[in-house]
Amino acid sequence: MKSFEELRKEIESFQIENAEALEAFRLQFLSKKSDIQSMFNEIRNIPAEERKQFGQLVNEIKNFANKRFEEFKASYDQQAEVKTAVADITRPDTQVSVGAMHPISIMMDQVRRIFEDIGFTTVTGPDIEDDWHVFTALNFPEEHPARDMQDTFFIELHPDILLRTHTSSLQVRTMEAQKPPIRVICPGRVFRNEAITSRAHCIFHQVEGLYIAENVSFADMKQTLLYFAQRMFGPDVRIRLRPSYFPFTEPSAEMDISCYICGGEGCNLCKHTGWVEILGCGMVDPNVLENCGIDSKKYSGFAFGLGIERMTMLKYKTNDIRLYFENDVRFLEQFKAATK
Numbered sequence: 001m002k003s004f005e006e007l008r009k010e011i012e013s014f015q016i017e018n019a020e021a022l023e024a025f026r027l028q029f030l031s032k033k034s035d036i037q038s039m040f041n042e043i044r045n046i047p048a049e050e051r052k053q054f055g056q057l058v059n060e061i062k063n064f065a066n067k068r069f070e071e072f073k074a075s076y077d078q079q080a081e082v083k084t085a086v087a088d089i090t091r092p093d094t095q096v097s098v099g100a101m102h103p104i105s106i107m108m109d110q111v112r113r114i115f116e117d118i119g120f121t122t123v124t125g126p127d128i129e130d131d132w133h134v135f136t137a138l139n140f141p142e143e144h145p146a147r148d149m150q151d152t153f154f155i156e157l158h159p160d161i162l163l164r165t166h167t168s169s170l171q172v173r174t175m176e177a178q179k180p181p182i183r184v185i186c187p188g189r190v191f192r193n194e195a196i197t198s199r200a201h202c203i204f205h206q207v208e209g210l211y212i213a214e215n216v217s218f219a220d221m222k223q224t225l226l227y228f229a230q231r232m233f234g235p236d237v238r239i240r241l242r243p244s245y246f247p248f249t250e251p252s253a254e255m256d257i258s259c260y261i262c263g264g265e266g267c268n269l270c271k272h273t274g275w276v277e278i279l280g281c282g283m284v285d286p287n288v289l290e291n292c293g294i295d296s297k298k299y300s301g302f303a304f305g306l307g308i309e310r311m312t313m314l315k316y317k318t319n320d321i322r323l324y325f326e327n328d329v330r331f332l333e334q335f336k337a338a339t340k
């Protein structure tokens, strides 16, 4: 009869790679004819005082063999399952969840596409800017109260370096680099020193536009913006321009669209006025043209700027700007259908 130690070693070193080997293992160690079974049969011939200990050892070795058998079997079953899964082409596919584009990206793309269709090209540029491109070139003199409307984040070590408050900085960069005619749109992220509420955030996105050529008039601007509003909100939308102030445009205006929810009747969205504000615009101030090296006697132009979060809130009827920055998948998933 084999010793317990020999048996244990045999069990341990037994190689099992396939079903046949597994069956051989079972026959050798766990069947009625196995060495272990003969040890069980032997128990009754062992002297009474050693019987208990012997019985325990036989049991132990049997449990050990059983454990090895179950382990091999489990891993073998698993492998077999993987094999059938690869082979079984009728098995239902695992559902792969498809993501959605972020609503801000969807809206930026939409605005871009509308303007690109009428000949505007897209320019992008740095989020971290200098004072000249964000303020001074755009006619905001130092210490002028107009700067308060666009307080931002300054890099303390270098007071000339700041986070841009609008993408108008790209209009300056474009005018400095190109000769008219110029037709560009400038999408991008902007920053302002604002407390975060449901309607304001210290980071948001804009698309601004600029058109400079000979004989560009206020009427050209109005018609361009009407085209934009109707493509974005539907062919029945009307616009109105209200006088406003921006340091870099003269005259300046805010543009409202007729409320696309109530059609102008008055509802919660338009606060019962029938109109919803969507963008700022105006004729580029001659000082700005000159600052950027463009002859203001020869050329004129218009500019406009719209907040993407605001447009997105209007279009998708959400009432809290923070949703766009929290990245809660339950919110973002709802834009699957709008993702192209």
Ligand code: PHE
Pocket: 165, 166, 167, 168, 208, 246, 249, 252, 280, 281, 282, 303, 304, 305, 306
């Ligand atoms: N830059 C302005 C803002 O961020 C928007 C604007 C752009 C207004 C162009 C007029 C013309 O508030």
